[in-house]
Amino acid sequence: MTETWLSVLEDELAAWTRAGRKPVIWWRDDDAIEPSAALDRLLGLAQRFRFPICVAVIPGLVTPELGVCLDATQGVCVATHGYMHTDHSAKEQKKTELTENLPSRSVETVLTELETARQRMRQLFGDAAADLLVPPWNRMSDAVAAALPQAGFKVVSGFAERRFNPAVAQMDCHLDLMEWRPVKKGKALAAILVELEAQLRFARETGRDHIGILSHHLVHDETAWETCEALMQFICENTVLQTASVLELAALEK
Numbered sequence: 464m465t466e467t468w469l470s471v472l473e474d475e476l477a478a479w480t481r482a483g484r485k486p487v488i489w490w491r492d493d494d495a496i497e498p499s500a501a502l503d504r505l506l507g508l509a510q511r512f513r514f515p516i517c518v519a520v521i522p523g524l525v526t527p528e529l530g531v532c533l534d535a536t537q538g539v540c541v542a543t544h545g546y547m548h549t550d551h552s553a554k555e556q557k558k559t560e561l562t563e564n565l566p567s568r569s570v571e572t573v574l575t576e577l578e579t580a581r582q583r584m585r586q587l588f589g590d591a592a593a594d595l596l597v598p599p600w601n602r603m604s605d606a607v608a609a610a611l612p613q614a615g616f617k618v619v620s621g622f623a624e625r626r627f628n629p630a631v632a633q634m635d636c637h638l639d640l641m642e643w644r645p646v647k648k649g650k651a652l653a654a655i656l657v658e659l660e661a662q663l664r665f666a667r668e669t670g671r672d673h674i675g676i677l678s679h680h681l682v683h684d685e686t687a688w689e690t691c692e693a694l695m696q697f698i699c700e701n702t703v704l705q706t707a708s709v710l711e712l713a714a715l716e717k
Contacts, residue, residue: 620633
């Protein structure tokens with residue numbers, strides 16, 4: 464397996480070494496609401512490879528049992544994944560929860576929901592609940608983004624290079640283990656290898672040192688799990704790569 468990874472990534476990793484830099488990989492998993500066999504499997508992999516992981520929790524749906532589960536797991540950062548993960552988009556828009564574009568839904572309404580969400584997270588997870596917001600579907604309106612500091616958030620995490628609000632640190636994911644269209648399925652190892660090589664090259668050329676990996680434990684098929692395990696193992700065994708928690712990286716972005 465290591466030989467397969469190196470055959471694709473060897474040249475790019477060598478370029479990082481020549482530049483005197485090391486890419487940093489961080490991990491986010493979305494949509495947690497309760498303990499499950501899938502979550503146990505994910506956390507087991509993170510523990511096995513000592514890979515820090517950020518678990519994005521839906522506050523309006525979360526069960527108290529999840530607080531107990533994550534509290535017993537080392538190296539876990541807990542993020543606020545919106546409020547109820549409910550779509551409030553207009554007909555012509557893509558799905559989004561954090562928007563004020565309906566007549567009965569103002570920015571103040573959204574902020575009230577986010578404040579309620581943070582209180583719930585603090586209640587269940589204590590200090591493990593970071594001031595980190597993961598917008599559902601990785602989208603939110605400009606007005607809500609600009610008001611995030613008022614709701615107490617210091618970091619926001621979306622996907623790819625979508626910018627939200629420079630007033631808070633932004634730590635995006637860049638590589639999704641799932642293929643969503645036309646059929647929802649896990650990405651094969653070969654596809655992830657190609658994407659990882661491209662992301663490493665883009666990060667090196669643009670001066671960015673970190674790459675975020677995104678998983679969705681609740682919908683992983685066996686292909687996604689096999690790719691997830693292989694990716695974790697390669698990252699943690701390769702001396703050119705290093706891992707870090709999202710909060711450590713966000714602190715450097717400020």
